[in-house]
Amino acid sequence: MTRPPEDPVLAIRGLRTEFRSGRTWYPAVRGLDLTLYRNETLAVVGESGSGKSVTALSILRLLPESGARIAAGRIELEGRDLLRLSEREMERVRGDRIGMVFQEPMTALNPTMRIGDQVAEALRIHRGLDRAAARREALALLEEVKLPSAAQRMDEYPHQFSGGMRQRVVIAMALACRPQVLLADEPTTALDVTIQAQVLGLLDELKRSHGMSMLVITHNLGVVALIADRVAVMYAGQVVEEAPVRALFAAPRHPYTEALLRATPRVDEDTAALAPIPGQVPSIRAMPAGCAFAPRCPLRRPRCEAEAPPLHADGERLLRCWVRNEERIAA
Amino acid sequence: MNPVQTQGGLEVRDLRKDFRQGGLFGRARRVVRAVDGVDLAVAPGGSLGLVGESGCGKSTAARCILRLVEADGGTIRYEGTDVRAARGPELRRLRRRVQMVFQDPYSTLNPKRTVGQTLEEPLRVHGLAGGRAAREAARALLAEVGLGADALERYPHEFSGGQRQRVGIARALILGPSLLVADEPVSALDVSVQAQILRLLDDLRERRGLSFLFVSHDLGVVRHICESVAVMYLGRVVERGPVRAVFDAPLHPYTRVLRAASPVPDPGARVALARIEGEIPSATAPPPGCGFHPRCPLATARCRQERPALREVAPGRAVACHHSD
Amino acid sequence: MTAHADAAAPPAPAGASALAHAFRSNRTSWAGAVLLAAVVLAAVAAPLLAPADPLQQDILARLGPPSAEHPLGTDTYGRDVLSRLLYGAQISLTVGFAAIVVAVAVGGTLGIVAGYAGGLTDQIVMGAMDVLLSFPTLLLGLMVVATLGPSLENLIVAIAVTEMAPFARIARAPTLVLKEQGFVEAGRALGFHPVRIMAVHILPNLIAELAVMASLWLAAAIRTEAALSFIGLGVKPPAATWGGMIREGFETMLDAPWLALFPSLAVLATVLALNLLGDGLRDAIDPKLRRE
Numbered sequence: 001m002t003r004p005p006e007d008p009v010l011a012i013r014g015l016r017t018e019f020r021s022g023r024t025w026y027p028a029v030r031g032l033d034l035t036l037y038r039n040e041t042l043a044v045v046g047e048s049g050s051g052k053s054v055t056a057l058s059i060l061r062l063l064p065e066s067g068a069r070i071a072a073g074r075i076e077l078e079g080r081d082l083l084r085l086s087e088r089e090m091e092r093v094r095g096d097r098i099g100m101v102f103q104e105p106m107t108a109l110n111p112t113m114r115i116g117d118q119v120a121e122a123l124r125i126h127r128g129l130d131r132a133a134a135r136r137e138a139l140a141l142l143e144e145v146k147l148p149s150a151a152q153r154m155d156e157y158p159h160q161f162s163g164g165m166r167q168r169v170v171i172a173m174a175l176a177c178r179p180q181v182l183l184a185d186e187p188t189t190a191l192d193v194t195i196q197a198q199v200l201g202l203l204d205e206l207k208r209s210h211g212m213s214m215l216v217i218t219h220n221l222g223v224v225a226l227i228a229d230r231v232a233v234m235y236a237g238q239v240v241e242e243a244p245v246r247a248l249f250a251a252p253r254h255p256y257t258e259a260l261l262r263a264t265p266r267v268d269e270d271t272a273a274l275a276p277i278p279g280q281v282p283s284i285r286a287m288p289a290g291c292a293f294a295p296r297c298p299l300r301r302p303r304c305e306a307e308a309p310p311l312h313a314d315g316e317r318l319l320r321c322w323v324r325n326e327e328r329i330a331a
Numbered sequence: 332m333n334p335v336q337t338q339g340g341l342e343v344r345d346l347r348k349d350f351r352q353g354g355l356f357g358r359a360r361r362v363v364r365a366v367d368g369v370d371l372a373v374a375p376g377g378s379l380g381l382v383g384e385s386g387c388g389k390s391t392a393a394r395c396i397l398r399l400v401e402a403d404g405g406t407i408r409y410e411g412t413d414v415r416a417a418r419g420p421e422l423r424r425l426r427r428r429v430q431m432v433f434q435d436p437y438s439t440l441n442p443k444r445t446v447g448q449t450l451e452e453p454l455r456v457h458g459l460a461g462g463r464a465a466r467e468a469a470r471a472l473l474a475e476v477g478l479g480a481d482a483l484e485r486y487p488h489e490f491s492g493g494q495r496q497r498v499g500i501a502r503a504l505i506l507g508p509s510l511l512v513a514d515e516p517v518s519a520l521d522v523s524v525q526a527q528i529l530r531l532l533d534d535l536r537e538r539r540g541l542s543f544l545f546v547s548h549d550l551g552v553v554r555h556i557c558e559s560v561a562v563m564y565l566g567r568v569v570e571r572g573p574v575r576a577v578f579d580a581p582l583h584p585y586t587r588v589l590r591a592a593s594p595v596p597d598p599g600a601r602v603a604l605a606r607i608e609g610e611i612p613s614a615t616a617p618p619p620g621c622g623f624h625p626r627c628p629l630a631t632a633r634c635r636q637e638r639p640a641l642r643e644v645a646p647g648r649a650v651a652c653h654h655s656d
Numbered sequence: 657m658t659a660h661a662d663a664a665a666p667p668a669p670a671g672a673s674a675l676a677h678a679f680r681s682n683r684t685s686w687a688g689a690v691l692l693a694a695v696v697l698a699a700v701a702a703p704l705l706a707p708a709d710p711l712q713q714d715i716l717a718r719l720g721p722p723s724a725e726h727p728l729g730t731d732t733y734g735r736d737v738l739s740r741l742l743y744g745a746q747i748s749l750t751v752g753f754a755a756i757v758v759a760v761a762v763g764g765t766l767g768i769v770a771g772y773a774g775g776l777t778d779q780i781v782m783g784a785m786d787v788l789l790s791f792p793t794l795l796l797g798l799m800v801v802a803t804l805g806p807s808l809e810n811l812i813v814a815i816a817v818t819e820m821a822p823f824a825r826i827a828r829a830p831t832l833v834l835k836e837q838g839f840v841e842a843g844r845a846l847g848f849h850p851v852r853i854m855a856v857h858i859l860p861n862l863i864a865e866l867a868v869m870a871s872l873w874l875a876a877a878i879r880t881e882a883a884l885s886f887i888g889l890g891v892k893p894p895a896a897t898w899g900g901m902i903r904e905g906f907e908t909m910l911d912a913p914w915l916a917l918f919p920s921l922a923v924l925a926t927v928l929a930l931n932l933l934g935d936g937l938r939d940a941i942d943p944k945l946r947r948e
Contacts, residue, residue, distance in 0.1 A: 047521035162610055163385075192384035192611065193548060197592035219521060222551075222594025226601060245598045263526035265555035267578055267593045268600065274555060276526035280491060397845050426847035439838035443860040449839075452856075453846045502842065 008076075009213045010036040010059070010181050015073035017051070017058045019284065020066075026284040027071070028054045030237035033311065036181065041207060041214040043228035043245070045221065045260075049281035051237040052217045056185045059215075060100060061090050078180065096126040099174030099212075103186040105166035108173075109158040115169045116142070116154030122176040141172040145202060164195035171203065178210060185217045200227050221264050225249060232318075233257050236282055236292035239311060242318035253317070253324050255297045291322070299323045339410045340542060341396070341429075341510055343371040347404035348391050352615070363614045365391040366402070367566030370641060371544075373510065378536065378543035380553035380574060382589070383563035386614050389546045392563075393512050396544070397431050398422065409510065427457060430503040434515040436495035440487040446473070446498050447483035453505050472501040475538075476531060493524035497531065504535070511536075512544045517552060529556055550593045554578055559647075562586050565614060565622035568641055572648035582650040584627045621653070629654050685936020691929035695922075699745035706739035710896045719912045729914045732904055733894075737915065740896035741922055747897045748926070751808065752877035755815035756870050759877075763820035764866055767827025768854050772835050782828065788821040797880050801889040808891055811884060815877050826869050830862040872934035875927040882923050898923050 017029040029051040036042050046052040057063050058070055061082065075082040077097060082090065094100070102108055110118060119141055120134035129137065142150035145168040158166055167187065174182055184203065188196035204227050207214050218224060224231055225245065232242040233254060241254035252258045262275040279296040282288055288295055294304040303322050311320045314328055348366040366388040373379045381389045394400040396407055396414065407414035409429055417425050433439045440449055450469035454460040460468055470480045476497040487495055496516065503511060513532070517525040533556060536543060547553050553560055554574050561571040562583065570583040581587045609626035612618060621639050624630040633653050641651040698705060707727065714734030722729045728737040763785075770781035788796065800814035834840060835858065843853045884890040885899025886906075893900060898919040905916030 047523060164610060193550075193594075194384060194588055194592045194611070196594075220594060221522070221596040225596050225598045226594050228598075249596060249598055260522055261596060263523050264596050265526075265529070265549075265551040266595055266597075267550035267554050267590065268595050268597070270575070271551075271555055274526040274529055276530055277523040280493075281521075399841060399844055423847050426845070431842070431845045433838045433842060435838050439842060441839040441857050441861070444857075452848075456846065456848055456852070499838075499842070502846075506846070 008035045008037050009078060010034075010215065011074070011076040012055075012059070013074045013076070015055065015058060015075065016071045017054050017063065017068065018071045019068050021285060024285075025069070025071070027287075028237055028284050029058060030287075032073070032234075032237070032239060034232055034239065036213050036215055038213055039207070039211060040229040041204070041216060041227055043224040043231045044215065044217045044234055045219065045224050045231060046217075046234035047219055047260075047281060049236065049283070050234040052219075052234050053185055054237075055234075056183055056215075056217055059183060060094055060098065061087075092126070095122050095174075095179075096177045097179050097181065099177070099179040099182045101167070101170050101174050101182065101184040101187045103189050105163060105170045105190075106158065108170045109166060111158050114155050114157060115161070119154075119169065119172050119176055122173055126177045137176070138172070141176055142169070144175075144206070145169070145172045147172070162195075163191050164199060167191060167195075167199055168202065171199075171206070175206060175210060175212075178212075180212060182207065182212050182214045183217075184214065186219070187216065188223065189218070189220070196223070197226075203227065221260060233260075236287065237284070238292065238320065239318065240293065240320045244316055247317065253319050253328075254293075254321050255299050255324070256293050259296075291320075340375045340377065341371070341373040341544065342408040343369060343392070343396065343405065344407075345370065345405040346392060346395060346402055346407065348388070348395055348400060348402050361615045364566050364617065365614060366395065367617075368405070369563070369566070369568055371561055371568070371571075373542045373544055375509070375542055376540050377559070378545060378557045380557035380560040381544060381546045381563060382548065382550060382553055382560060384548060384589070384611055386565070386611055387563040388566040388614075389563050390514055393431070393514050393544060393546050396512060397429060398425075399431075423457065427459075427506040428508050429510045429512065430506065430508040432496075432500050432503050432511060432513040432516045435519055436492040436499060437519075439499045440495055440502075442487050445484055445486055446478075446490075449498065450483075450502055450505055453502065457506060459506070468505065469501075472505055473498075475504075475535070476501045477527075491524075492520055493527060496520065496528055500528075500531065500535070504539070509540070510542045510544065512546070514546045515548070516545075518547070518549065525552070532556060550578060550590065551595075562589065565612065565617050567622065567651065568649075569623065569651045570649065571641065572645075576648060582644065582648065582655055583623075583652050584629055584654075585623045588626070621651075682936045682939060684932045685940075688929045688932025688934075688936060691925060692933055695745060695926050695929060696749065698742055699749050702739075702742035702746055706736070706742045708736040708739045710735060710739040710743045711894055712736070719908060719915075721912070722914065728918050729912065731901070731912075731915050732908060735896075737901075737918055740901060741898070741918055744896040744898045744901060744919065745922065745926075747808075747891055747895065748878050748881055748899075748923075751812055751815065751881045751891075752874050754812045755877045755881075756819065756874050758812065758816035759819035759873070760823050760866055760870055762816065763823030764827040764859075766820070767824035768831050768858055768862075770824065771828040771831030772850065772854050772858065778828075782824070785821040785824045788817065789825075791818075793818045793876070793880055794883050797884050798887070798889060801884060806889050806892055811881065811890055814884065815880050818880060819873050819877060822873065823866065823869065826865055827862060830865055831858055834858050834861055868934060868937045871930055871937055875930035875934070878923065878926055878930070882919075 012032055012034040015029050015032040016027055018025040018027045032055060044052050044055065059075055070083060073083065077093065082093065116135065116138050119138040123129045123134040123137050139150060139154060142154055147153065147165060147168050188199050191199060200223065203214065216227065228245045230242065231245050231248045232239045233256065235256050241257050248257065252261055259277045263277060265271050265274055277296055282292055290306050290308050291304045294300045297304065301323060309320050309322045311318050312325045319325055346366050346369040350363040350365055352361040352363060369392050371379065381393065383389045391400060395402040398414065402415060409425065412421065412425060414425060447466065447469055450472060451465040454465045454468060469483060473480060473482055478494065478497055517528050520528060529552065535541060543557065545553060545557050557574050559572060560574045560577050561568045562585065563569065564585050570577060570581065570586045577586060578590055581590050612625065618625050620636045621634045624634040627634065639651045639653045641649050643649045644655050712735060716734065717730050718732055718734040720726055720730040726736050726738065728741065731737055766781050770778040796818045797814045800817050801810055804810040804813065840853060840857055843857055881890060882899035882902065885897040886903045890899050891897050901919040902916050905919065908915055
């Protein structure tokens with residue numbers, strides 16, 4: 001993969017998203033920095049409680065009205081800070097500049113609307129196309145996502161399609177207005193393995209042909225290995241490691257990344273002993289002082305428990321770990 | 332049909348289950364052949380993985396073995412007992428020998444019952460223990476699955492998904508079964524928790540000499556925890572054999588597709604993703620002949636007309652494919 | 657196949673405690689509770705609060721307006737209205753409460769059985785319930801009492817019959833959902849008898865729904881009792897019932913309007929209290945139910 005050029009398409013700086021419990025606000029995303037460059041696929045990996053889905057919702061500003069807020073940070077899409085936009089302006093961004101694909105296609109699609117119309121809707125709203133033109137464009141999109149017999153089936157309803165087909169329709173909707181960024185949150189988790197492979201392949205191909213950037217959020221390391229150019233690993237609301245995909249898998253540096261890889265059973269190799277990670281992800285209400293991973297970390301030192309490590313850059317890689325960073329500097 | 336013999340253990344032959352849809356007021360009744368002639372065997376102490384994608388019938392087959400769903404045909408024998416014919420006391424006895432772990436940790440426990448009540452109930456119902464003895468048994472089992480005795484008085488909502496799954500496993504083991512059927516027991520869990528539960532299952536199996544029938548869509552998990560595997564497609568077993576052999580050198584075209592599509596945490600192993608064509612056909616209208624032929628690169632006229640039987644092509648390995656000669 | 661949290665899941669309500677908690681923060685249900693408590697207290701303390709014997713006639717003092725001796729006046733037979741109101745509360749509340757208990761028990765059971773068994777059983781039972789539902793409440797009550805004869809017990813039965821079908825419906829819907837839950841399947845796998853599953857695993861998980869509807873339907877029960885008594889099919893005179901008092905008051909509306917007014921207010925107050933209470937409970941329960 002080529003080195004990313006200098007200008008980022010999407011730049012998140014210091015994002016802090018909080019949830020309220022009782023009267024106190026607790027951060028679920030704690031000072032997140034992420035950069036998505038042109039024509040690349042950035043995978044954000046994390047387990048539940050990592051804050052990855054909250055990040056996606058924050059970018060799109062789709063957090064629930066009460067009980068959640070973006071407390072700090074900037075999210076710049078081609079230079080414009082999305083957090084400063086009014087809701088009307090944000091509506092123009094969603095679906096037009098940023099396309100979204102979520103996990104459950106059945107909830108993304110309106111069950112009472114024909115799929116052709118749903119794809120066309122985005123075009124009519126954002127691009128102002130008339131009915132006929134939007135319909136023609138919608139057909140072209142459905143063919144682009146390889147929906148079989150698109151011309152005949154575009155007047156059918158979502159329930160008449162399988163899960164994989166529905167997800168293709170959702171992708172067509174997401175791409176309708178040729179967005180710069182495609183945001184996909186667990187896009188294939190609900191799909192069967194062979195269908196997943198098809199849909200991921202499709203996303204990859206479309207990204208290339210449309211010249212888009214893709215931000216894929218997932219918990220599945222296998223999916224990451226399949227389609228990512230760069231990977232950011234999240235834990236407890238922060239990025240703990242970021243690297244180009246091959247480097248990350250070949251030489252993971254953060255103890256959490258290592259632990260995840262060791263805990264993943266593989267179909268191509270014998271994983272003699274799966275090494276489970278002891279303990280649990282901290283609740284946002286009980287975040288440890290110092291490094292959030294320290295309580296579970298085999299390498300922890302006193303400093304880790306006292307002081308939270310910063311995200312340290314080392315060439316193309318980012319790492320948030322006292323111990324490993326020291327080793328790198330010493331080496 | 333290839334006879335599968337084991338001493339004791341689980342023996343399933345030609346299992347069939349149909350579901351009927353519609354059929355009221357003259358509308359055409361659609362028959363879904365969820366399980367369409369399945370042969371399986373699990374030796375005592377062995378572990379068989381049952382893999383496949385949605386609609387392949389693996390979950391239905393598992394439920395037939397537990398009599399949660401009544402099969403329409405075929406035989407199921409466990410430790411010599413005819414499972415399908417069992418009634419009354421014999422069925423009760425069978426339930427003490429074969430138990431199930433379910434997929435969703437969030438709905439597998441009654442939210443209105445404490446963990447203690449959930450674990451003790453089966454003992455009371457089967458008349459195996461009551462009062463103090465039941466409590467002791469529950470406590471011991473909780474310790475075995477890695478939970479403290481303080482869990483007895485607590486309610487499911489106070490536990491995480493992984494912990495609830497441990498309770499579910501404890502409940503499945505409280506009657507002392509020798510065969511554990513697990514239906515996607517770790518699919519709803521995070522990777523790190525999944526590893527914990529898999530290790531627990533491994534330990535339990537060794538300690539208690541359990542046999543496993545492990546239903547899953549995740550080939551990596553199956554490779555890790557099972558000795559042998561049976562691959563299902565559209566209600567039938569298309570390949571069967573030792574897990575490493577089947578995954579490293581698959582014989583059936585579908586197994587190859589499944590294996591190739593399974594994501595691996597290694598960017599170097601990227602496969603041409605778009606190569607895999609076609610949708611999983613609906614089970615209401617399965618293709619004639621070999622169910623996989625519409626998507627199979629090797630399909631011939633014979634495949635379109637004649638359904639291949641599951642035949643043993645090497646010791647311990649069986650395939651249902653005309654091209655396996 | 658979602659990756660669920662293994663961080664501790666957000667605490668789900670444990671039924672009663674969540675009810676109490678949400679209830680405390682809801683003003684309307686508070687008002688309802690207080691009002692209901694007042695009515696119940698008045699009924700219970702009737703022997704202490706009543707200035708006179710409700711059955712004691714005093715023809716000379718008949719149709720007297722509210723006075724010091726008779727705070728709410730006297731009726732056609734010179735009986736003290738306040739006393740009759742208080743003792744009438746006993747009857748109304750007892751009948752209403754008993755009727756609801758029967759309706760919930762019978763209707764709820766039928767609903768759970770129908771939902772769990774499915775198939776023909778479901779169709780037959782719910783068909784029967786549909787027949788009951790197709791009758792206007794009062795007409796149904798009337799028919800039952802007319803058939804069985806007017807008495808306190810028959811009145812309770814009649815009202816219970818009118819309220820049974822809604823509870824069957826209310827119990828059936830969650831049963832259909834619950835029987836697909838993992839813990840029900842696990843119970844079957846463990847060899848639990850269907851009766852055990854229905855009683856121990858399904859019923860406790862829909863008690864909340866039943867309780868909420870019970871409080872709302874209790875109001876309806878009291879209204880029905882008043883209506884039946886008004887028609888003359890309720891508890892036989894000279895016992896004091898609110899419905900009966902309204903009826904008697906009807907006849908002397910022009911001369912002594914308070915005779916119809918006070919019992920009407922009593923019914924209104926009780927029904928209002930129950931509605932407020934029930935609404936509050938329902939609000940407390942619903943969003944949590946949906947989240948579960």
